[in-house]
Amino acid sequence: MWFRWMMIAFFFNGLCTFGLRILAGLGWASQYTSSYLVFWYLAGTLFLLVQYVRSREKTRRSDVVIGCGLGLFSAGGQTSLGLALARGLPGSIVFPVVLAGGLFIVVAAGVVIFKERIGTAGILGILLGILSIVLLSLQ
């Protein structure tokens, strides 16, 4: 069940950033990226709002707190990344440190704080995954 949900999420999460590549292909990236992202988030919000209304779920305080926290971390992370690059730090340092470092912290938190048990295959998978993300971010 876990792998099935995660693979669907994997596909959609990977697909969602390809719009930026299309925008760059049209030569509009430098001018319209931030405006594009406004409509990108808005489209996602409207899609989820329709699903939310249809599901008739009751809003819980935890949904709001966790959701807003995620949104703030996401926006804060993107802004910090962009500003660090704008202030002269090379992408070859910023991306591997932020992506691989962040992954390492989450893995460590999973094991140490949330007491998650990972087998040998899982540990090897994590190491290969972090290596691939470092290589991908260096391109």
Add this chain to the structure above:
Amino acid sequence: MLAAYLLMAAGLVSFAGMGIVHKLGDRYGAQPLGIALFAMLTASAVSFLYTALFQSAAIRTIPPRVMLLAVPFGASAAIGLWLFQRGLRYGHIATSWLLINLSSGIPTVLSILFYREPLNLKKMLVFLLVIASLLLLWWDRRKQLGEEG
């Protein structure tokens, strides 16, 4: 330069914070759809504020094609976020967060297919590592489920 390093550290903390907040959402029984909706809503508000304050001219002159382009990919992001939180119920954040981050290889594959970007040795190595990592994570989860009966 110190400011740039501090900003990088802030990016690192934010990125790690996202993974931990996802796990807290699962731990405290928050609803995946609600979490995804409020996360997208907050990010919409922040990105709108940023653009309105610093790039207001661009948002006024945005071509309709750019707006239309954002619709399917924004919906795709929403589905990814929602289903990730839903799937997290059945697995660990340590492996789930890695798996979702490996999806950054998908735009690279699509760029090779649709924009004829060259497939060099380094990219091939990355794809092999991603596939090997996914298989190992799947194998580990299957083994754990077998042990739990």
